[in-house]
Amino acid sequence: MGAEETINGVPVTEEQIAEWAAEAEAGYDIAALKKRGRGRPGRGAQPSQVVALRLTTEELAAIDMAAEREHKTRSELIREAIATYAA
Structure with a gap:
């Protein structure tokens, strides 16, 4: 076995x-x-559903920058935005 196996x-x-x-x-x-x-x-308590969403590279970059700035995941940020909008 080679040393590269890790x-x-x-x-x-x-x-x-x-x-x-x-x-x-x-x-x-x-x-x-x-x-x-x-x-x-x-x-x-209930199962979650996966929802596909198409975003441009610019939209995705903006979401990722905001998520990093707020120390959140992309998913967390998107869920919070939807919750705020839907309220």
Whole structure:
């Protein structure tokens, strides 16, 4: 194995690979794996919906700059703007 093999910047060793192989060969607790859930956590009691929106590069840049300035994510900023508008 070459030195370029990493996980999150940390080199993977032959010993780690052997441990992972032994773990896989021993089998996994499927019930425990299923409990972990999938995807992003919900935002509330009800499921959220994804809405596609087309923006120009200028609009997107303006949103990203505002989000950075306010230390928020793009999604947070857009949700707040919609909530303010809809109120």
